[in-house]
Amino acid sequence: xxxxxxxxxxxxxxxxxxxxxxxxxxxxxxxxxxxxxxxxxxxxxxxxxxxxxxxxxxxxxxxxxxxxxxxxxxxxxxxxxxxxxxxxxxxxxxxxxxx
Amino acid sequence: xxxxxxxxxxxxxxxxxxxxxxxxxxxxxxxxxxxxxxxxxxxxxxxxxxxxxxxxxxxxxxxxxxxxxxxxxxxxxxxxxxxxxxxxxxxxxxxxxxxxxxxxxxxxxxxxxxxxxxxxxxxxxxxxxxxxxxxxxxxxxxxxxxxxxxxxxxxxxxxxxxxxxxxxxxxxxxxxxxxxxxxxxxxxxxxxxxxxxxxxxxxxxxxxxxxxxxxxxxxxxxxxxxxxxxxxxxxxxxxxxxxxxxxxxxxxxxxxxxxxxxxxxxxxxxxxxxxxxxxxxxxxxxxxxxxxxxxxxxxxxxxxxxxxxxxxxxxxxxxxxxxxxxxxxxxxxxxxxxxxxxxxxxxxxxxxxxxxxxxxxxxxxxxxxxxxxxxxxxxxxxxxxxxxxxxxxxxxxxxxxxxxxxxxxxxxxxxxxxxxxxxxxxxxxxxxxxxxxxxxxxxxxxxxxxxxxxxxxxxxxxxxxxxxxxxxxxxxxxxxxxxxxxxxxxxxxxxxxxxx
Numbered sequence: 309x310x311x312x313x314x315x316x317x318x319x320x321x322x323x324x325x326x327x328x329x330x331x332x333x334x335x336x337x338x339x340x341x342x343x344x345x346x347x348x349x350x351x352x353x354x355x356x357x358x359x360x361x362x363x364x365x366x367x368x369x370x371x372x373x374x375x376x377x378x379x380x381x382x383x384x385x386x387x388x389x390x391x392x393x394x395x396x397x398x399x400x401x402x403x404x405x406x407x
Numbered sequence: 408x409x410x411x412x413x414x415x416x417x418x419x420x421x422x423x424x425x426x427x428x429x430x431x432x433x434x435x436x437x438x439x440x441x442x443x444x445x446x447x448x449x450x451x452x453x454x455x456x457x458x459x460x461x462x463x464x465x466x467x468x469x470x471x472x473x474x475x476x477x478x479x480x481x482x483x484x485x486x487x488x489x490x491x492x493x494x495x496x497x498x499x500x501x502x503x504x505x506x507x508x509x510x511x512x513x514x515x516x517x518x519x520x521x522x523x524x525x526x527x528x529x530x531x532x533x534x535x536x537x538x539x540x541x542x543x544x545x546x547x548x549x550x551x552x553x554x555x556x557x558x559x560x561x562x563x564x565x566x567x568x569x570x571x572x573x574x575x576x577x578x579x580x581x582x583x584x585x586x587x588x589x590x591x592x593x594x595x596x597x598x599x600x601x602x603x604x605x606x607x608x609x610x611x612x613x614x615x616x617x618x619x620x621x622x623x624x625x626x627x628x629x630x631x632x633x634x635x636x637x638x639x640x641x642x643x644x645x646x647x648x649x650x651x652x653x654x655x656x657x658x659x660x661x662x663x664x665x666x667x668x669x670x671x672x673x674x675x676x677x678x679x680x681x682x683x684x685x686x687x688x689x690x691x692x693x694x695x696x697x698x699x700x701x702x703x704x705x706x707x708x709x710x711x712x713x714x715x716x717x718x719x720x721x722x723x724x725x726x727x728x729x730x731x732x733x734x735x736x737x738x739x740x741x742x743x744x745x746x747x748x749x750x751x752x753x754x755x756x757x758x759x760x761x762x763x764x765x766x767x768x769x770x771x772x773x774x775x776x777x778x779x780x781x782x783x784x785x786x787x788x789x790x791x792x793x794x795x796x797x798x799x800x801x802x803x804x805x806x807x808x809x810x811x812x813x814x815x816x817x818x819x820x821x822x823x824x825x826x827x828x829x830x831x832x833x834x835x836x837x838x839x840x841x842x843x844x845x846x847x848x849x850x851x852x853x854x855x856x857x858x859x860x861x862x863x864x865x866x867x868x869x870x871x872x873x874x875x876x877x878x879x880x881x882x883x884x885x886x887x888x889x890x891x892x893x894x895x896x897x898x899x900x901x902x903x904x905x906x907x
Contacts, residue, residue, distance in 0.1 A: 315598075318594075322591055325587070326588075329580075329584050335576065335580070338580055339580075342580075342583050342584055342587050345584075345587035345588070345590075345591065346587050346590065348591065349587070349590040349591050349593075349594045352591070352594035352595070352598065353594050353597065353598075355598075356594070356597060356598035356601075359598070360598075360601045362601060362602075364545075364597070364602065364603045365594075365597060367545065368544065368545050368548075368594075368597065368603060371545055371548065371549060372548075372590060375548070375549065375552045378552070378556055379552070379556060379583050382556055382559055382560060382579065383579055383580075383583065385560075386559070386563055386572070386575055386576050386579055387576075389563060389566060389572050389575070389576075390569075390572045390573075390576055393567070393569050393572055394569065394572075399576075399580070402572075402573045402576060402577065403573075404569060404570055404573055404650075405570060405573065405645070405646045405649050405650060405713075
């Protein structure tokens with residue numbers, strides 16, 4: 309089993325995700341970047357499971373998928389909320405409070 | 408396949424140990440149902456019921472603490488009810504109760520969705536209560552999301568207010584990003600240890616000399632650092648605290664933060680206790696930065712909620728301080744005790760301060776510190792209580808905050824290392840600087856005239872009075888009789904509880 313390749317894929321996805329969160333100004337793009345990070349975690353967990361022949365990582369990945377769905381539900385609701393009130397989902401315009 | 412399914416044996420479940428969680432889960436379903444059937448003008452009932460649910464969940468916590476005895480360990484030691492867990496469960500439930508008291512008028516008058524609010528509050532408290540017992544990566548993660556996701560929605564509760572929207576979105580994005588980073592760290596730790604159980608991870612990682620272990624530990628700490636708003640991961644905190652409804656701010660700055668520290672402590676003491684060369688320097692830098700930056704930014708604030716937000720960032724630094732030496736010499740015990748005691752005392756004090764802010768801003772309709780002028784003349788009781796809470800936050804004896812700081816400093820000095828002494832000096836300087844901005848508010852209340860010649864007394868709703876009284880008693884009692892809380896943090900109970 310070539311676990312390395314999977315871990316490398318996970319690491320690359322993680323880096324793309326972190327870059328997206330930090331660099332993107334569009335709230336939906338940031339949400340998608342966060343999904344990338346979560347999926348990199350899933351790939352890691354499954355790769356380690358194959359390596360170790362255990363099942364814990366599969367269970368962990370299932371939990372992550374379920375929780376990620378709940379998180380995105382709340383996140384999209386919030387994006388809708390700011391879109392209704394401001395007609396924009398650009399995050400850099402969200403700066404009413406300063407200091 | 409079928410045979411293996413039939414051979415499944417139900418694990419032993421200790422229902423007494425799980426009673427607080429069961430009461431909370433049943434209670435939040437009850438509130439949800441009530442919200443469906445109660446007519447609009449009687450919606451306040453949901454708040455009352457939520458309060459009783461929290462107190463009801465506190466009863467089994469109290470009985471478990473009185474019975475004491477063996478550590479109750481469930482599900483193969485992955486869910487543990489020990490003294491550490493019980494002390495923090497008590498903290499979360501009582502903090503939740505005080506937040507219900509603070510919310511009732513705000514929610515009723517604002518015409519917000521009361522039923523849903525209390526359901527989310529109970530859900531979040533349930534997550535915190537689970538966090539206190541979690542000794543497994545999966546349950547730590549699920550508890551963390553359980554407590555965070557409702558809190559994101561509560562922060563954005565004032566739907567039409569763009570500030571509240573901003574608060575919610577910032578909290579959500581950084582919170583979710585933090586849990587994603589935390590998960591990545593957890594996946595690396597899991598890969599090394601081949602197990603999700605924290606104590607097995609601790610045994611497998613050892614002194615953390617493998618590169619993957621270092622990465623895993625750093626990512627896990629960064630994930631929790633967001634939750635406890637440690638500098639440089641604090642940027643969401645001031646905006647979220649200012650924009651969210653004030654009762655929610657009180658909840659986030661106390662209960663949510665304490666839950667973050669609970670998870671962090673479990674990770675440090677169980678998942679990588681021997682990797683002190685990895686986590687100690689990192690914690691040291693976080694603690695020093697958090698105390699200093701939080702304080703410096705608090706000094707220049709003019710909005711009282713924002714000032715308390717930065718003050719709570721800097722208080723977080725004092726709670727992190729003992730963890731920076733947790734692996735040195737025999738400081739492990741005092742450090743753990745210092746964190747637990749600090750969390751308990753800080754909860755009572757900070758909730759009290761927010762309760763007074765809620766009471767006063769109902770009349771002044773302003774969050775500016777200058778609007779607090781002459782408070783002593785027209786509301787002496789509130790002014791005295793606020794002075795007590797601020798003095799406790801500053802660490803002036805004989806109030807609770809003094810003992811909390813004392814414990815934190817004793818832990819770092821106990822370590823007897825250069826790093827320990829240095830952070831103690833940084834902490835001492837910061838404690839003095841912090842006094843400056845607390846005293847600014849006190850001077851405003853006691854010495855300045857009221858800004859618009861206000862003389863009428865402040866009418867404080869009775870739930871808020873009860874909340875202020877509870878927090879005041881807690882703050883005074885824990886300062887005068889520190890032994891009353893100190894016993895919750897005894898290492899003997901904790902380490903064997905932690906499976907150490």
